[in-house]
Amino acid sequence: EEVHAVIIVGAGMSGISAANKLSKAGIENILILEATNRIGGRIQKTNFAGLSVEIGASWVEGVGGPRLNPIWDMVNRLKLTTFYSNYDNISSNAYKQKGGLYEKSEAQKAFYAAQELSELIKNVSKYLKAHRQDDISILASQRLKNQVPSTPLDMAIDYIAYDYEFSEPPRVTSLKNSIPLHTFSKFGEDAYFVADSKGYESVVYFVAKQFLTTNESGEITDPRLLLNKVVNEISYSKNGVTVQTEDGSVYRAEYIMVSASIGVLQSGLINFKPDLPPWKILAMYQFDMAVYTKIFLKFPDKFWPTGNGTEFFFYAHEKRGYYTIWQQLEEEYPGANVLLVTVTDDESRRIEQQPDSDTKAEIMGVLRAMFGMNISEATDILVPRWWSDKFYRGSYSNWPIGVSRLEYDRIRAPVGRVYFTGEHTSEYFNGYVHGAYLAGVDSAKMLIRCVKHGDCCYSIPPKGS
Numbered sequence: 001e002e003v004h005a006v007i008i009v010g011a012g013m014s015g016i017s018a019a020n021k022l023s024k025a026g027i028e029n030i031l032i033l034e035a036t037n038r039i040g041g042r043i044q045k046t047n048f049a050g051l052s053v054e055i056g057a058s059w060v061e062g063v064g065g066p067r068l069n070p071i072w073d074m075v076n077r078l079k080l081t082t083f084y085s086n087y088d089n090i091s092s093n094a095y096k097q098k099g100g101l102y103e104k105s106e107a108q109k110a111f112y113a114a115q116e117l118s119e120l121i122k123n124v125s126k127y128l129k130a131h132r133q134d135d136i137s138i139l140a141s142q143r144l145k146n147q148v149p150s151t152p153l154d155m156a157i158d159y160i161a162y163d164y165e166f167s168e169p170p171r172v173t174s175l176k177n178s179i180p181l182h183t184f185s186k187f188g189e190d191a192y193f194v195a196d197s198k199g200y201e202s203v204v205y206f207v208a209k210q211f212l213t214t215n216e217s218g219e220i221t222d223p224r225l226l227l228n229k230v231v232n233e234i235s236y237s238k239n240g241v242t243v244q245t246e247d248g249s250v251y252r253a254e255y256i257m258v259s260a261s262i263g264v265l266q267s268g269l270i271n272f273k274p275d276l277p278p279w280k281i282l283a284m285y286q287f288d289m290a291v292y293t294k295i296f297l298k299f300p301d302k303f304w305p306t307g308n309g310t311e312f313f314f315y316a317h318e319k320r321g322y323y324t325i326w327q328q329l330e331e332e333y334p335g336a337n338v339l340l341v342t343v344t345d346d347e348s349r350r351i352e353q354q355p356d357s358d359t360k361a362e363i364m365g366v367l368r369a370m371f372g373m374n375i376s377e378a379t380d381i382l383v384p385r386w387w388s389d390k391f392y393r394g395s396y397s398n399w400p401i402g403v404s405r406l407e408y409d410r411i412r413a414p415v416g417r418v419y420f421t422g423e424h425t426s427e428y429f430n431g432y433v434h435g436a437y438l439a440g441v442d443s444a445k446m447l448i449r450c451v452k453h454g455d456c457c458y459s460i461p462p463k464g465s
């Protein structure tokens, strides 16, 4: 019976990136087991009313800074069509709960105040780090400055600054580990929206095709990638690893690398034998899997403003995060009359549990408030359900208050022959596509050190470092 050098669980960006790195280091006897019928994981395009839209990651975030984001490099090599996301004019597009735009000066004033507050809390974060103080939440730091956003307008602006990025509210998100964000300070502040029929997932294929064989039409035919293989048990000992999949197959290997999301790890879909040690379980359960939902809508005509400076608009409701942030996709899909509205966290979970017709009715209510009673009804709606999907259980990880770097490093640390990767293990970029890619490289390096040099110790930096 074949014993593979390494089994990789999951063929998202991190699993494929790890496998590529291992192959390049000469560890080629690998086997990738992927639960779904495709590679790409949370980078996924789908057909919506005849258009190719991204239901998972859309943006290359972190562009234009001191270091080149490796994903931006791939996107450019692949010549994927991207659109610079310009939020500069968003204060002109602020809609009141009952309708009508806020006065530009009023909205601008609120944005300036929010910007000032964000600078203040950056300093709080710096101070806490410099003085090795305990972490606090973003909300606590706002309270420290006596400036908690509470009007619908201020809450909407706050939502755009934090929830729209982290998918959890400032009450939950760690200040020290999220502000400033490494993605922006290392790779740059710019973000580009991918809208290309080839799909953002092309970046995963780009990496996969560096080591997996393909046929003449470019399809991956390599027997080392098995799709529709749901891993449900991993038995490990000091001698090796045995993996069972839902269809009853059994695979053996020297080592295993698990790339399933932190949400999947928390869900118990994969049974570890013996149980993972308490330090590992605790670290895994303390981290958060956040939910971010991109709802696409198509209309028979356009009733919203288009042209320069109109791409992003927002709705300020007394209920924080109630269909707050909108994007009109006229540039991306000319003439298609498509809007994208994003919800997160509790709203995402609520919406996932109700029929799409209810969601559509709520959204039409919001649009009528913004644009009047005579607007046309949406003909199509797409509501992705990442949280309900047992292979994801959310959209990406968010660093909650109370998790130290020491505990975070434990999420990535191997347990004997079981290695871990995934965006949630990325040293500095958890939550992002580039985080998944770089985490794959880093976890593979760790395993290569062990396999090739017998250096299998993983040292966790001391507490407080």
Ligand SMILES: Cc1cc2nc3c(=O)[nH]c(=O)nc-3n(C[C@H](O)[C@H](O)[C@H](O)COP(=O)(O)OP(=O)(O)OC[C@H]3O[C@@H](n4cnc5c(N)ncnc54)[C@H](O)[C@@H]3O)c2cc1C
Pocket (backbone or CB within 6 Å): 009, 010, 011, 012, 013, 014, 015, 033, 034, 035, 036, 039, 040, 041, 042, 043, 055, 056, 057, 058, 059, 060, 061, 229, 230, 231, 232, 259, 260, 261, 264, 269, 270, 292, 293, 294, 386, 390, 391, 392, 394, 395, 396, 421, 422, 423, 424, 431, 432, 433, 434, 435, 436
């Ligand atoms: C809605 C949404 C919006 C996002 N927006 C952005 C964005 O704009 N920019 C950005 O940079 N990032 C964004 N992200 C985050 C980004 O997509 C992820 O960080 C990244 O794709 C994660 O890659 P991964 O390899 O860590 O995990 P995954 O892509 O989840 O890969 C893990 C793989 O493991 C498989 N798997 C799970 N369980 C099993 C099992 N038991 N057996 C076998 N296989 C299993 C899964 O099917 C999956 O293919 C977004 C994500 C979502 C969902």
